[in-house]
Amino acid sequence: MNKQAPYYQTIGKEVEVFEHAYKNKIPFLLKGPTGTGKSRFIEYMAYKLGKKLITISCHEETSSTDLVGRYIIKGAETIWSDGPLTTAIKQGAIIYLDEIAEARPDVIVAIHSLTDHRRELFIDKLGETIKAHEDFMLVASFNPGYQKGFKELKPSTRQRFIATAFAYPEAKIEAEILINETGVDAGIAKKLVNIATKIRNLTELGLTETVSTRLLVDAAKLIHSGLPKRLSVQVAIVEPLTDDLDVVEALKDLCNLMI
Helix, strand or coil: CCCCCCCCCCCCCHHHHHHHHHHCCCCEEEECCCCCCHHHHHHHHHHHHCCCEEEEECCCCCCHHHHHEEEEEECCEEEEEECHHHHHHHHCCEEEEECHHHCCHHHHHHHHHHCCCCCEEEECCCCEEEECCCCCEEEEEECCCCCCHHHCCCHHHHCCCEEEECCCCCHHHHHHHHHHHHCCCHHHHHHHHHHHHHHHCCHHHCCCCCCCHHHHHHHHHHHHCCCCHHHHHHHHHHHHHCCCHHHHHHHHHHHHHHC
């Protein structure tokens, strides 16, 4: 059975840039806030190129061992088990390190030799160096919006990638995304985008994150399935943004006026 293509709305030249990066074996970095379609874009490109995609959601505990592999006990013997990065290198898959700046520093050290002309991985526990498969590609993302200090990617690491910035799409395109993703009515999609635009411009609220396209999709799905509009907006947009009761009430009042 043929897998259906993931829906992705092209915003600029990102598809063309990615295809050239893949052809030239250059690592690819996606920069931008959460919920702007970075992961969906990579899914779409892997589908378009006919390549297997292995995604790792990085966090502060993600270590190079998690990516490269480890010895495990199986029955009476100890055997080596490849991690997802090693698997991708051998199989010629695209590996996507989502939120790479969150991972431990040893992850960055481990991928260095994969991000230059060498395209190889040294596995110290095995004393082996593995050359990357011809089709292997390293892709990473990070959110420059909320990372501070040590969470930033070092310039020496960033310069090993070509980079594309992802932002929230313009209102018309964002409404089209909602309609295509959820089947919601065009009028509702427009109102949801207007709500998002309004909240994104309310910088004085001091929100850590603002309304992502992902949250709008969730709200549109709930409305489309029959949940009341204002309740859908409250649970899918307002509540995920903040735990501050005063800010929640202010956002609820604002949203109720707009939908």
